[in-house]
Amino acid sequence: MILHSIRVRNWRCILGELSLEGLPMGVSVVFAPNGSGKSSLFEALRAGLLWRHDSSSKEVKDVVPWGRDLSPEVTVEFSAGGTRYRVSKRFLKGGSCLLERMEDRRYLPLAEGPQGVTRTLEVLGLGQRGGKVWDPASWGALQALWIPQGGICLGTVSDQLEEALRRAVTSQAQDPVSRAFKDRLQGDFRRYFTDTGRESRKSDSPRHVLRSRLEERLKRKEDMEADLRESEALQDGVAKLTAEVVELEARLASVREEEAACGERAERFRRLESELTQVRARRDSLTSQLELVKDRLSRRARVERRIQEVEAEAQAVKLDLPGAEARVADLEERLSRARSELASAREGVDRARLMEEKARDARRLLELRETISRLQGDLLNARAALGEAESLRERLGARRHPSDDDVREARELMTRVVTRRAELEAFMITLEMEPRVGLKGRVTRGEGKVELTASPGERVAVRGTREVEVLLEGFGLIRASGPGGDSASIREDLEMVQGRLTRILEAHRVGSVEELEALGALRRQMEGRLAYLEEGLEGLLRGSDISAVEASLASAREEVDRILSRFPLWAQCPPDPAEEEAKAGEARDVFVALEAAEGLCRELSAELSRTEAELKGLADRGGRLEEELRALGEELLSMEAREELARRLGELQRELDFAAALEEDLARRMADLGDPEGDLRAAAKAREDLEGGLSQLRSRLAREEGQLEALMNRGLYSQLASLEEEIEDLRRELAEEDLRARALDLLMEVHRECQEEMWIRLGSAVGVSAMEILRRMAPRPVGRLVLDRMSPARFSPGEVDSELELGCLSGGEIEQVHFAVRLALGLRLAALEDQLLVMDDALMATDRWRLEAAVEELKSHRELQVLILTCHPERYAPLGVPMLALQAMRAW
Amino acid sequence: MVRFIHTADWQVGMRAVQVGSAAETVRRERLEAVRRILEVARKRCADFLLVAGDVFEDNRVDRVLVQRLLDLLSRSPCPVYLLPGNHDPLVPGAVWDHRGFASPGNVTVLRRAAPVAAPGCVLYPCPVASKESNQDPTGWIPREGAGLPRIGVAHGSVEGPNVSPWDHPIPRDAAERCGLDYLALGHWHSTGTFQDRTGAVRMAYSGTPEPTSFGERDSGNVLLVEVEAGSPPSIQVIPTGRLEWVRMEETLLGPKSLEGLKGRLEALPEPGSTLIHLTLRGHMSPQCLDDLEAIRQVLEARFLWHRIHEDPWEVDRSWIQLLPEGMLREVALRLLDRGEDPAVRDRAVFEMYRILKEVRG
8 A cells, every 4th residue: 555645634632634645655754843733633644544433432532622522534645456445434423434436537436335444454455453453463464564653663463463464465475376376276165154164054055955844855855754654554554444344244244144044033922922922812712701601600509699698688588577666656656745844944944044033133232333333432532542642742843842862952952051151250350440530442452342431430440361451542552461371272162162052042932941951841741742642642543543543433324223123123122142042042943853854854765766777777677678689580591501611612622622731832933033133133133333443444444545635636746746847856866966965165274374474475575674684783793683473582693502582682783673574574465556655653773873774674665655753853964865744834 | 340559568767777867868758759659540430449457557646747758648530438547547536537537538447347349349448456466367357348449458467478467467368358359458568469360469558659678579559440240359559759778788809899889879870869778898908998888988979868887897908018027017016916805906007098098198
């Protein structure tokens, strides 16, 4: 990369714009005092090429001019790979990136935004850089070419630098064909493998694609084979079911034959059974007929026997009938006599009952008259008591009478008043005066009047408790004191008690406690009399009221009137109950006679009834017997003759014997046939079972055949064939790709080995080149330089045989060694393309002679563009290199 | 006299996995062969068509395919008799349960080992009911029969060396022993006849009417048979195959060998219906890759299917010596010394040669 110009704006101490343009190849020195922006310019160069424009990290924010709100900007023009570019970046607010490429002598946009950043890195051969861009370790190959202030020592060579060097050095070491071969090999290799050598899983990896397709088809094949296996299993199942169906059909045919044989046997059995039934019916019929004939014979004998019995009985009845008729006539006569006696007894009884009623009424009349007299007395007394009680109640209600509690309280209050007055009197003092002249004054403390006047010699007294004060005109204040104590509470209690007493007396309209007590005694007297009267009333009325007594009196009078209405004579001459009772007792004897007559009548009536019934029974019985006798005669006449019945009986018995023999023969023949119906049922059951099983089996068979057919109709066989063909092709292709991948892997491995060896060889060449530079620059002989990963490790001066650690050398020598190595690396990188070498005050410990030698060495390499930033222009001025003053480049 | 077409081993639905993308064509040609057989029967006025087993590749073949064959046979100019073979044995759930075979028509499946009256003759079918059997399928055929020509039809292997005893063995004198005028055989894909003691041919394999794989000898035929009771039959072989299954092996000695091979391949007739399996061995130079690629392109473009099998080569290293001094030459030489896997190594050398050739233009 070669730098053509750089424009920086608003960058740390660079306010406004700073522009460095028209940079030539070879060595240029940019000088300015410290703090003028040399390092900022170098930083802006790195930012323009490497940094992301959209970063907001602390390092980016730090480049904003202190205390200002500005967006840093940088524009870099450079050449890379023979093409000229311009990249413009603005950071932070309004951040942007634009990469332009020169085409036909003018810049045309190439990429912008993040793409601009990426493309810039690609143009510089840095690719996507990792790490922090302000760290030299992440500058890639530029780590060797950009030397920050005081950083001539390369330190640890970053992986990126090593890779860049390796790439650059390898590129130099290889011809274009080798490079193209390598690129092509890597391209092919990456189709199969990742950078780490693992198999690529990218979608364009042939093996991955083939393997995925193969796996997918194998999976499908597996599924199809499973379906085919299922179809085979179904086929087996169908075969088994078919065999079972055939076997069952054979068994069914056998069972059906057996069933037919059983049917035939059952038919024979049924025929015999029918015959047997007929024979049994015939036998039953004969038996019935036989029984009928026997029955007729028996009935005829019974009728004949009965006729004899009835004739004998009828004769006996005829003999008993006259005796019964005589007993009836006798009884009827006796009964007539008894009934006459009974009628006369009943008349005596009516009189006796009348006498009894009269005696009872006489007794009742006397009782009622006593009752009326008693009730009239009670009624009179009760009315008097009621009047007095009413009067007492009126008197009690006419005024309020003190209760016993009121009287007792009044008496107690009176006692307390007396006590309190006595106590109050004990506290009283008296100021007595008997002036000789008239006095006029005012009682200021004491009881009674306030204004006080006294004529001369008049004795006046002022009373008070504890203290009395009088203000006398002309005499002033006169005071008298008595014994101490709390008279106020006594007075207060006295007033309260007096008030209470007054209220009680006033309530009962009396003036003193004595009057109150008299009034209470009067109340008690009236209440006692009232209680007495009420108790007497209770006794007179017996729990009821006076109207009930009056009703009882009226009822008694009504009954008296009723009795007197029956016996009016008793109104003038009251009856004698004893006399009437005696008369009734005499009449009572007739009841005994009446009972005797009634008993006789009952006995005779009963006997007459019995005798009459007996007579009637005999007559009825005689009639019935005659009737029966007539019926029996008729029946006997209707019956067959005994001889005819005996002949028929003999014939029937012979027929019956024949039927029994026939029945026995049929039963034997049926027994020989066994149980054909049972056998038939069993056979039918077996057939039905087999038919059911067969039906189920056929259903299953049909179902499985249907499933099999459905599977077959899916075309699995053809699909599987196609799939297997595809799999075969894929496997072959995969094997081919595997072989190719393994071959490319081997080729890549061998190629890497060769490249590594070449790197090692070319690495030592860098060391040789650095030694040559050192020999040209060094003021004294140089021995050997040993590099460790392109970084100087040990050094042997010419005069010393042994190798020294680099730290054993002086600062100038150390800088010189590092400078030589850096220059050697830069030259290696520049062998492929011209390179920019930036040194920001890099050689701090180098003396004038060594600096001169270094600059001379730099000047000798035209493939390098060297930009030296320094604050010591005087050190470079004599060396014949272009000097650019930084201050002159500012545009404010 | 009765005239009929004897054929067998149609193997409709055959899977030709080994030929990958061409398998579909191979399967299609099975049915096309049947069509051609029917055409032969029509042209030769055959009384009937007798198929001695293996009509189908498998009992599991798609039922659509069965229907397709039935549709084809329904247009037959004469009755067709189909015998179940060991590929499509007569078992429950077999392809023969297809409804199309149940309906009466000109197609008869010979399901039972019992005489069948055919136009002008009596057939004695020997249907196969299992994949394998050590029983002679013709054992049931009675020696005596009607005065009509007696024609047996069986599927199995005629006894002989290298024949499995479980391959439905058929005695070499089966026709004579059973008193048959002709015994139509199926199972072997090559056409073959068997003479009896009198020298008369009364037993024959028609072979498959369309070849089924590489290495088959004399397949792709049917037999037109004319039989008169008591006389030796007249048998005529009629080719019906269309696809050619060619296997070639070439030992290359240099670029000229490839040129010769290319010429021979280009000279093959009907490449569009030819499947070719080419095995290459011998001396191989990376410089020959272009010629090999050209051959590959010819095969790809013209032939129905091809496969080139490369035996381990003896790799020519002379081109490496021609590389300029430098890393590439170093890589190539070092590669030749890597002997982990010769196939990988040789392929790597070829890959290097290919890349170099590409980058050099």
